[in-house]
Amino acid sequence: MPRDGPVVKGDSSMIDFTVNGNRWSGEPEAGETLLDFLRERLRLTGTKCGCRTGDCGTCKVLLDGEAVNSCTLLVKKLDGKSIITIEGLAQGDELHPVQKAFVETGAIQCGFCTPGMVIQSAALLLKNPQPSEGEIVAALGNNLCRCTGYVKIVKAVQLAAGLLPASPANPAQGIGAAVPVYDAVNKVTGRLKYLSDMQLPDLAYGKILYSPHAHARIKAIDASQALALPGVLAVATCFNTPQIKYNSALRFERHNIPADEMIFAPVVRFVGDRVAAVAAISPGIAAKAISLIKVDYEVLPAVFESETALRPESPQIQPGGNLVAEIKAEAGNLAEGMAASDYVFTDKLCTPRPSPLALEPHACIANYEEDDKLTVWSTTQNIFAYRILLAQIFSLSQHKVRVIKPPVGGGFGGKLEMTIEPVAAALSKLCRRPVKIELSRQETFFATRIRHSAVIEIKTGVRKDGTMLAQDIKVIANTGAYTSSALNVLGAMSDKAFKQYRIPNLRYLGYPVLTNTPVAGAMRGYGSPQLVLAREVHLDRIAKALQIDPVDFRRRNLVRPGDANPRNGGSLGSCHPLDCLELAAKKFGWYKWKAPSLPAHKKRGIGVAVGLHGNGVYPVHADITTVTLKLNEDGSGIIYTGAQDLGQGLTTIILQIACDTLGMRLEDWTLVDADTETTSWDLGTYASRGAWVAGQAVKSCAGIIAAKIKEKAGQVLNAAPGELTLSQGEIRGPNGVLALRDVVWKMQQEDGRELIASYSQMSSFNPVSYGANFAEVEVDLAQKTIKVLRMAAAYDVGKAINPMLVEGQIEGGIQMGIGYALSEDVKLDASGKVVNASLKQYITPRAEDMPRLDVLLVDNEAEQGNLGAKSIGECATVPVAPAIVNAVVNALGKDIDIFPIDLTALLAQGE
Template structure:
């Protein structure tokens, strides 16, 4: 194949790429055949329930489990007294290279939030386990507590952890910020806040653990990080990794909330105690109070601007509320610090980020991973700047947005092939299609808003990011793709299969996929950081290219022709020179019986870069004058994603991002009373956007080849979320003629 062949091809020339191909498990899902973790039942399986702390901060003085243990059908009761006390971090990704803060235990003598784990029971039935939990008697010594991050780091604050309440501080700089502020014509300073929110995956957290007679721990889990789970469980229980197996069936959604080890260590501890399989499934309330949330944040944003709208300096000071334990605190704040440098040509920038421990539920990963909080502040202030200078917000954006040859101001390195300006131009074209909004009675205020968003591709820059793929060719030429990628509704397995079929030119039904099993699949970092297509897809593409080369080499021996004259197409090898062809079964028969080899390839792809994906969103809202309630009526989303791999998947990801962003902007917030108890831990009180509330949506994609992506593709799903909330808030702000600094928007009782 000539150099640059793939790059020169247009999407329309591909057989599988760019098409509307249904996800590979769509039929099973809609017919109820897909078996999720909670659908599984092992022989002799027990059921678990967890006792949660009713206090925000307390030391367990005494715990009496005798009545629970005496209850017929109870097989094990786990507390801090009879389980591993190894400190760990639930988001661990590498055995030796993760510089993470270790603050967690399965059970601790100190509980640090309402919903912290106190004990767990394994019993013959869920009902018995629930009854046993209520029989456990606990005496607590109450300790000082903090719900607000800024209060928790005041001088003299009681330490939630021995090292204090500041988890860490991250500082990033470009240029001379203070000098630039002194030279600016105008200075804008604002404070913005975002709340903790729930990922709201349809499937709650669940795990089945089994500790067999061979001493091997097997965990079947709704996780999006099987290999990370294996490391955490290996460390906690002091088992070699060969004695820990983690399997992830298809997930019913995750959105980042299932990256970390949460229910898995508890199920494993109980399985080890009773030597029987144990299932632990959280209900909705338990998932909302005791798993992970998005980080709440306070952002102090200072921006220096010239009279013509040129931004010359920007300073972020961010406090994130990381809750009771470190978990993803360091990773999220570092990711946030990197992403704010990626969208604009601002020569002087500073970011200071401080994750703070409080006595709220643990904050972790959620779609966007730090970008939504930072871009909410930045994009809302961009609109304020435009208004103050009496310049069209579009002109302010276009003057400052990064160009395709743009660089990171910190190190002057290229940022891939960024196309936010193209996104904004296309969004403005689509806006011409908006129908007029009729309001004959003057009941509504109408507003429009726009926002730009950016998200990275992979964890490149933070640490090594790579994925391995195995492709095995069967006797008939069909293949199995073994991947560590997880299926959680994002269609990553489908996209990887598309790339393999494209390279090998095989019929769709001739490629099968086996995924997310640490014993049978090759290593992968996990499904987060927008890496499933960008890195997993590239690994699959290159693995398929190696398989193709092996097939052609074998066919050359069989056909006694030069390999360079052979082409693999339609499950056969054909010679350009002679016109002769052989079938794949013939090639495989030759490999087995003549050259005596199996055609199986293991390939590892470490990404050489982490470009940005970009989006421009324009929104129209109407706000009811009497109530102040806002309704999103029209929505435009244009995303820069390099190459559309699967149009069905892309459209679905954008629609889902809009739905999630609407919730973040207008409705969603985990609320807590004065003692840290969540007051809306169910879907009756925690409002998420439903189908009837969705607006008219127009979307499009900017397809400009990204050299570091597979077939030129970049990520989409997280980036599409980032501009959604600020675009909506800017529209509401324009409608009501008031600045909005806090999410979610709360109507003031009419306008």
């Protein structure tokens, strides 16, 4: 971002320092940070901004060999210093050993934390070339990663230090190969351009004014002082922008869900709701202008708790009332099941509202051009849905709206629903310049989406022997001020209730409720984490009451391969939660475990939980993607896909699958992805549908291309297509070999044919992925801390297309689950304001919080689908929190009803 206005001469004189060996001499601007200097003046955008408060480490650079946060360092203090940024670490194309190790070990997913992590690791090895694991973890203490669980990052540092044997070079790149994400080198060198790194000519900068009231009517807005500020280009409010209602979670054309949100509404419904926005020639001027807007509010009564909001006397937040809907799903006969039970257990549990907290804050650029063409670059998980929404809001046809997703620094659901994009578009339409909005870390906590908190009442009927006969689940979920994805999250939750245990008589009731709080939406797991946390904690209480071992209790009741969904008779596919349970129990040593003798203030405990999640949205919605493959006449190829990689590696496995069928290498492909104008329609990256739907599509599409190649090659080689194989860029037959490039060239020059194919995959099944987690924790009653010491985590994902990426998903999912159990919750004060909207106050697991992990995959291939593969992205995190909670309960001998665990409050209860 350019600095404001004319250069303000500081009292310090000229300074002189070097950046990556190049000398820089000049006068810093007042208050200029090294981060802004590097990114804006030198355009060295490899150094990332994840918080601007020195709490995430993404902006680290080497200052005379020490790793420092550049966001809190003033340029004026750098006279005579030597700075090395991520761009300066490699020697030409020769990567630094740490960079090489990060690539090789799979320590890179979205890549947004990577530059800071690499710098920090390089600094450590400069000082301490042979660090212990503890020293590595300690050194990474101020660097946040949200994808990897730090496991492979620590391994990368060990590899770079020569403490791990180098793994033998493996040329395999196809299905089953553990290859790094395809853009790992660009990520580890800081070359990859994320949205915040993008510049356009004439770019203006947008800032948003948020409501200070939880509920208020806007009587008037006076923007005259803001508009009079030099450099201000436009002010957008509810009085000059389209008053079209939409639902940010819309998925496809004609998707029927309640539309109750607007770009700017005349009534604001939570502290942090959008009131106005400014476009200006610099972010600083835009921020100043925001402070000059005067809003006249009529404050209305507000309600924050979902159970309270259901009372008739509570303020009504939307015209239809605060209850969005009742979601009901049933199997068998609940009353009969309960009546036939020997015991009935009832619990009420409260789950928190964590932030998805991708390291890359939300950002977008909107360019509303002269001919009513709107182009939006966004950190999104759903380009095609945004296209529909933007077309509706601005009354444009879809061909006049183009949405592009550049590389995204993590999503976890938090970038699924549209938030800031129509604001930027409205500003761009007003000032006819491209407008960029980058949210601060603080804004991401209240102005985007959080997980639904839930109050879950669960009642279970069991026989004495531990067989569950009936279960009644009632979920009241807080969806915040707008409906958003309330129906889909509660619906997805209801579906999972029937796919975990053999409970013949089961009722699920879901009540999403509007409150005057930040909007809830998609987050990794999408309903499963709430349900499974409550259910698994509840099951442990039952097991304890029946004096049955928790693993035995689950073994008795878990679904088995061949089971049918009791609700509709549908097959659960090849489901192996039991194998997960056995595998992880064995590795963990569950039955052999004994609490060690410890000082009185330390308590150990172990816990188990099973979790699950789906694969796509079938049969609720048509679950479709289309992929196009084209081969060039030199034997290289281009893949066009609307599938949207968020850093998890979806497009990497797409490339692997194409390589596998066509006998090509990863480096033979160019990827054209995630652009509504150049790629075919895709439902979006959510619901763990990527590998399941796009993976199958590319497999089928590559099969079509392979058939065409074999047909032509067969003519040349005088062989039947069935006799030919594709490998290493060649077609081999009984009578000879032909290079792939020759086949494509012959098809072009002799037959006038382009070697191109498209394939549309429409999902017709929704298998279930499972995981079983075991955790050992130590609770320190004196320090009031909980440490997860070790976990064994086994998952059933069918065939792992890329085992390294699957492990990475699991390790990152465990990290997120630890946060869900122990610390992550967006908290509000009595006025409804978020009180912990910073990385200092919102506590998320760091490297030292990770336990020792045994990650295991159940060896199998799913029966359904042409790959035998199932999803892992969301399932990874589902069983984690309940396993940890159950371990804490085991350690303390005390039930816990409210999450995340507040140890101080919990210990005070007994006193």
